[in-house]
Amino acid sequence: MSQWYTIVAIGGLAVVTVLARGFFLLSDRELALPPWAMQGLRYAPIAALVAVISPEILMTDGALLSTWADARIYAVLVGTAYFWWRRGILGTIVSGTAVLLTLKIGLGW
Amino acid sequence: MISFRDPEFRRGFSEMVAPSLGMAAWALVTGVAMVKSGLSVPVATAMTVLVYAGSAQLAALPLIAAGAPLPVLLAAAFCVNLRFVIYSAHWRRYFGRLPRWHRLWLMYFAVDLNYVLFVRRFPEARPQSEQLPYFWGGALWNWASWQGASLLGIAIADRVPTEWGLGFAGVLALLGVTYSLLSDKKTWISAGVAACAAVAAFGLPLKLNIVVAIAAGVAIGLLLDRSVRSARPERV
Numbered sequence: 620m621s622q623w624y625t626i627v628a629i630g631g632l633a634v635v636t637v638l639a640r641g642f643f644l645l646s647d648r649e650l651a652l653p654p655w656a657m658q659g660l661r662y663a664p665i666a667a668l669v670a671v672i673s674p675e676i677l678m679t680d681g682a683l684l685s686t687w688a689d690a691r692i693y694a695v696l697v698g699t700a701y702f703w704w705r706r707g708i709l710g711t712i713v714s715g716t717a718v719l720l721t722l723k724i725g726l727g728w
Numbered sequence: 729m730i731s732f733r734d735p736e737f738r739r740g741f742s743e744m745v746a747p748s749l750g751m752a753a754w755a756l757v758t759g760v761a762m763v764k765s766g767l768s769v770p771v772a773t774a775m776t777v778l779v780y781a782g783s784a785q786l787a788a789l790p791l792i793a794a795g796a797p798l799p800v801l802l803a804a805a806f807c808v809n810l811r812f813v814i815y816s817a818h819w820r821r822y823f824g825r826l827p828r829w830h831r832l833w834l835m836y837f838a839v840d841l842n843y844v845l846f847v848r849r850f851p852e853a854r855p856q857s858e859q860l861p862y863f864w865g866g867a868l869w870n871w872a873s874w875q876g877a878s879l880l881g882i883a884i885a886d887r888v889p890t891e892w893g894l895g896f897a898g899v900l901a902l903l904g905v906t907y908s909l910l911s912d913k914k915t916w917i918s919a920g921v922a923a924c925a926a927v928a929a930f931g932l933p934l935k936l937n938i939v940v941a942i943a944a945g946v947a948i949g950l951l952l953d954r955s956v957r958s959a960r961p962e963r964v
Binding site: 626627629637642643645649657671674675681715720 | 753767774775783798805809810811816818824847899904906914915919927938945947
């Protein structure tokens with residue numbers, strides 16, 4: 620790959636990202652959204668987060684998990700248990716990651 | 729100007745500290761992945777600072793390595809970023825009155841965590857004077873920790889074993905944030921439908937499964953809202 624191709628690609632990615640993030644903020648005129656659309660926004664962030672993470676948790680190389688010997692399962696279970704016990708996000712990350720690293724490094728899962 | 733002493737700035741900052749630690753682990757992995765996919769250190773550094781979008785960066789790497797046509801690369805990145813288009817409609821309710829350059833400058837910093845925490849802090853979508861300090865408190869911290877971790881990843885790329893799967897810490901961070909948003913039965917059902925859709929539609933190209941899942945989750949939420957309202961004549 621040429622250096623110029625990469626540089627243009629990265630500049631393009633930067634522009635595309637700001638355009639996406641500011642999509643409805645580009646125009647000075649108010650874009651009238653129908654009421655149902657505004658109400659639907661309540662569900663959008665949860666749906667987007669779940670959409671990003673569920674394949675990361677449940678799939679390997681585009682297929683559903685086929686083995687129980689996968690560190691991610693236990694990392695998510697422990698992180699989930701921690702969250703509903705203490706309601707803390709940092710504890711969810713730390714406990715889950717501890718389980719993940721133990722199983723990955725200790726058992727090679 | 730934004731004052732670092734502003735209580736809302738501090739609140740935005742302190743609410744961001746815990747979740748951004750998990751994102752930093754993700755940033756570390758993104759930094760490692762950029763170098764391992766063949767980008768030089770200066771180019772990888774430019775990418776993390778200019779683009780500042782982990783999932784779009786990770787999705788773009790194999791396409792850059794394969795020399796994919798720019799329109800395909802950019803279209804794919806835009807699709808991965810489509811959730812931000814949805815957020816931007818919501819951001820407009822808060823920041824729509826600011827000048828255009830100011831709005832777009834804010835949006836460079838407005839990643840998932842900023843959006844989620846901001847909407848949790850200000851559930852009522854109308855402008856308030858506390859919003860900009862709160863936004864910057866979280867946005868500056870999240871930017872600094874993401875960039876710091878990403879640069880560290882670029883620097884140590886050859887020494888972190890990929891088998892550790894440390895990128896999963898970012899998923900655990902997003903999982904915790906998701907749990908904190910689940911408030912009632914309707915949001916649980918919406919999340920469950922979105923999860924099934926994201927997995928079922930995984931075979932779609934350009935990460936379109938993300939868009940399908942968002943559409944499904946929002947649609948089921950709206951349907952549930954409507955059925956609850958028609959069952960009870962008085963609005964809740």
